Amino acid sequence: MKQLKRIHILILVLTFVMILSSGCTNKVADEDKNDARQLPAGGKEVVIGVSVLDLANPYYVQLLNGIRQGAATRNARLMIDDPKSDVNRQIQAVEEFIAAGVDAIIIAALDQNALEDVLKKAKDHDIKIVAQSTKVDNCDIFVSFDEWDMGYTIGQVAGRWIRDKLGGQSQVAILNYPRIAQIAKREKGIRDGISEYAPKAAIAAVASSANPEEGEAATLQILKQNPEIKVVVGINDGGALGALAAFEKMGKTADDVFIGGIDATPEAISRIKSDSLYRATVDINPFYNGILDVDFAVKLIKGQIVPDAHSENAVLVTKENVHMY
Amino acid sequence: MRIRELFSKYGIYMVLLLMVVFFSVLSEAFLTPDNLFNILRQVAVVGTAAVGMTFVMLTGGIDLSVGSIIGVTGILTASLMVMGVPAVIAVLIALIAGVLMGLLNAFIINEFNVPPLIVTLGMMTTLRGIAYLVTGGMPVFGFPESFTILGQGYLGIIPIPVIIMGLAFLAGYILLDKFTIGRHIYGVGGNEEASRLSGVNVKKIKYFVYSVSGLLCGIAGVVLLSRTNSGQPKAGTSYEMDIITAVVLGGVSIKGGEGKITGVIAGVLIMGILSNGMIITNVGDYAQRIVQGLVLILAVAFDCYNQSRKASAGTLIRENKAAALNENS
Known part of the structure; x- marks a missing residue:
């Protein structure tokens, strides 16, 4: 009996793989x-x-x-x-x-x-x-x-915000993602955009985060060390939405806070619509x-x-x- | 009975053959010389490291740090070459570093009695962190042109990475099958206590297998670097999954002591064909992940089932013997 079962298992392993891949590919095979x-x-x-x-x-x-x-x-x-x-x-x-x-x-x-x-x-x-x-x-x-252009587009808005609402001076946090080389250009664009309109703004904190969890954790940490920060710009909406969650958790919901990202994700759009601290994103469609x-x-x-x-x-x-x- | 034996002995090769037939029928692009060499070249990195993993798993251990060692040795070679160190010396240093990382794994396992799973899991994360830290997350590039030969060159029509993998398997086969240390490796995996009692230096065997794994990961790391011609801090990420799956699929027991390196060759090829075939026949990526995960589980389930069957057969024999003894007395 047991030996019989052993063969069954082997056949099972065999057929499972086959069925799985054939199930997925049948249609394509015909097209092929x-x-x-x-x-x-x-x-x-x-x-x-x-x-x-x-x-x-x-x-x-x-x-x-x-x-x-x-x-x-x-x-x-x-x-x-x-x-x-x-x-x-x-x-x-x-x-x-x-x-x-x-x-x-x-x-x-x-x-x-x-x-x-x-x-x-x-x-x-x-x-x-x-x-x-x-x-x-x-x-x-x-x-x-263009990666730089994306960053520059959101950076400019942040810079104008600092110039118009924060008297040209503010502590800024950037959420970047150095693990992907090309995103460095985006970060450079953000910095260039900010300094064009608010040359006196100081980049006080830079942290790596590409999703809401990382963004929230990083921003909570940043706000603890540096409560003066009013502007957070992310290299994508994922991280920046995390920053928004962090600000809301800490009860920092003043009118002069600016949070922005890139990608125009549905959540970012809905946050902009609902008058949150999330002020802008960049649509790269x-x-x-x-x-x-x-x-x-x-x-x-x-x-x-x-x-x-x-x-x-x-x-x-x-x-x-x-x-x- | 014969068929059953055939199944248990050559089952893995039958699976391999079936997959080749299967994908050949599904896609005309599969069974072409170009594509077959693609598959071989693609499995070369994982295959080379799988030889080391076989050594480790035969002792009943596991090495989750393989992917990270591949990454770190690659980054090390890359950084040294960019600093102007000649390629040959950079490679040698990286290989030594690979051995040292393996020895460090074994040191913690041996001297502090920490389970290999935990030690190498921690090492996996630590080494990956080092790779990111050293490079600042950026790729390292700008090597001498000649360096690409290791990963992209050919000897005749055979890609050099494939030759390196072949040599690794050959050396592994000779060590495991023809040398005393091979028997000791099987012994430690089969029954560590019995090996110790019969005078085998178990610690030494563990130092040996983990450093072999480290060395082969070093070689794999250098080949991978040469292939991509650019040092990626991410290189080798999650390769441990592919490597372990290939070894287990090849019939090496996760409990140690059993398995043949020839089976591992089949395991490596199956993984390669599965991945290549699914791309060529256009199985979506998400489904590919599911298939690869299930293959691992099924292979281990098969192994565990076999083990428990043997164990119960063992008890049966012992009980029969006891009964026979009782009757005699």
Whole structure:
């Protein structure tokens, strides 16, 4: 009896894996076969490999949703890999895309140096490359919101706030995220924006946080050490919303407090609408960017001429225009 | 009966074969030379480190710090090269550092009697912190061109990382199967107390296995660095999950004492094929995570079930013997 069971377990392990992956892939498999017939004949459907930074990050989930939407309307099939912020995994993904014979790759590179060689290889295979958010060598087009510009947009508002409501002088806290190199440019933009309008404002505290939990913990700590802080600017809404929670917890709800971030997440929008201390965010519309990416990729595959770079302007969202959201 | 034996002995290879067939049917892009070499190159880092993990797990231990050692040795090599140290020396220093980190793990396990799970868990976080601290969270880059050969070069048509992994497996096989220390490693995992009583220096064996793990993580770290050509403080994050899954899948018992390194090769390949195949057939990422997690649980469940079956079979034999003795008397 027991030996019989042992075999059952083995078969279970075996079939479980099979069923799981086949359950997920059946549909794609069918598309695959169609695809194999169409492509050599120069058919209409194109295949695009997609690798963004990290699908645990809502920004990239939205970008991907846009890419999906764009692909659906342009008869493109997607091959998606989430590198989970791991550069090596992203390199692997590009290798897999090359082996699978995709027509184009949309990539938000984690590290431009690390991706250089493998993207060159992709280019040698005549694969079109759309670089999203991070500029890479060998790309056919670089689609982005400039990181510095994003930071500068929110920094300017904070600077004007300090000039107009705080007499030009205030202690400022910045919530940054040094683990991702390109976000450093965003932080620089924030600093430049603030100092342009409020040169006397002092950056009194800098802490790393990218989500509400980290943002709240960091801000509570900062406020304990430095109760004078009236302005907090985050490199994203996640961290800055945590700062808002911290201010509310400590009962610091004075009219002259400014908290702002970047991304225009639904929660940030609703906080701006509800007259909280959350004054502004920056809309970088990743969904629209995703549609743009596919659009450019398809144009490139068809041999149409596209610019080397396409930059969308970041849109500031404040009390004045928040009703549009 | 024969079929059963075949299953238990070669089950893992059958799973491997089935997966190859399965993905070949699903996608034409799977069974191409290009893609097969991709898979081999992609598993090289995890595979190399898995050899060290096999040593550790055979003694009944575990090393959760592998991913962080890979990260730290990579950053160390990168920083040294950027400072102008010749690549060969930078690599050697990193390998020594890997061994030292392994020895430190073993030191705490041996001398303070802390469970390996806790020691290496703490080390995992500590070392990752060091990698971030040293680099300030930024990638380190700008190495000599020749350095990329380790991770991106070929010998003939075989990628060099694959050759390095092959050599690691070969060395592991020889050490475990042909040398006394191999028997002792199995012995410590099978029954630590019995090994001690029969004169095996258990502490020494543990120092050995953790330093082997550290060394191989060092090698893996250098290969990974060369592949990405840029020192990432995040490099190797959560690799412990892949490495442990591969080793367990390969049939190494989590309780120690049992398992073959040849099985681990199959385990590593299964993990690689699973990940590659799921990307090529476009299984969503979230589903991929679920599959990988379940594979680990199922592999361990299979192992634990086998263990308990053997244990109960053992009691049965003992009871039978006792009964026989009673009858005789």
